[in-house]
Amino acid sequence: EQEWENVAAVLESGRFLQGPFVESFERKWADYVGTDHAVAVSNGTVAIQLTLNALGLEPGDEVIVPSLTFGSTATAVVHQGGIPVFADIDREIYTLDPLDVEPRISERTRALLPVHLYGHPAEMDDLLALADEYDLAVIEDAAQAHGAHYKGKTVGSIGDAGCFSFYATKNITTGEGGIVTTDDDDLAERVRALAVESFK
Numbered sequence: 001e002q003e004w005e006n007v008a009a010v011l012e013s014g015r016f017l018q019g020p021f022v023e024s025f026e027r028k029w030a031d032y033v034g035t036d037h038a039v040a041v042s043n044g045t046v047a048i049q050l051t052l053n054a055l056g057l058e059p060g061d062e063v064i065v066p067s068l069t070f071g072s073t074a075t076a077v078v079h080q081g082g083i084p085v086f087a088d089i090d091r092e093i094y095t096l097d098p099l100d101v102e103p104r105i106s107e108r109t110r111a112l113l114p115v116h117l118y119g120h121p122a123e124m125d126d127l128l129a130l131a132d133e134y135d136l137a138v139i140e141d142a143a144q145a146h147g148a149h150y151k152g153k154t155v156g157s158i159g160d161a162g163c164f165s166f167y168a169t170k171n172i173t174t175g176e177g178g179i180v181t182t183d184d185d186d187l188a189e190r191v192r193a194l195a196v197e198s199f200k
Contacts, residue, residue: 018196026179029164034157035181037188041195044143044165047178048076051161052111054190055137057082061110066096066122069115073141077113085109094118098126105130111137116145116155119171124150124158131159139163143178146171156181161191 010021022040030038041047052063059081065073067086074084088100096114112131114122122140131138138159142148146164148155156162162181166174180191 029179033154033181036183039180039188039191039195041178044178045072045076047163047180049079050191050194051139051180052080053194054187057110062108063111063113064101064104065113066115068094073115093120095120095122098123102130105134111139113139115141116148119145119148121148121150121155
């Protein structure tokens, strides 16, 4: 009943994009994940693409992604003009294998994009160590891992940014939509500016 009332309140407000309900959800999601910021966007694919854009990914830059994931992980890189470089997965937890990542790092590599797949968090300590060694950004694709934890930390709060989807088939849904989480004030501001522009 409360959900019907909330939907009615949005419809009666005439604001179908952003607005107080979205702002409230952003605050609650940031608190839930444990980050300073959460920026709502139109879907999970856009969350990844806008994050790559905000981090300055340029055409031809490479992003290492797992070979087993939903297609949007790689296509978001392509949409931004980047090149997805596929690395193998850990056969036990189905996530990006740090041992196969390092050989694929090149002078064009700008970011690692681990996917927390089926609720299994990627091996973040090893990936963060590689990112630190090679000066790479780490963007967590947490579209299929709402509420999962890695060594006491909620996924989406471990790398430079976390990207979630709220599509109808996800663990938590808003029907559509996505969100970017981060502790980086500048990154959050850039993603928010890009998100506003994408709604136009």
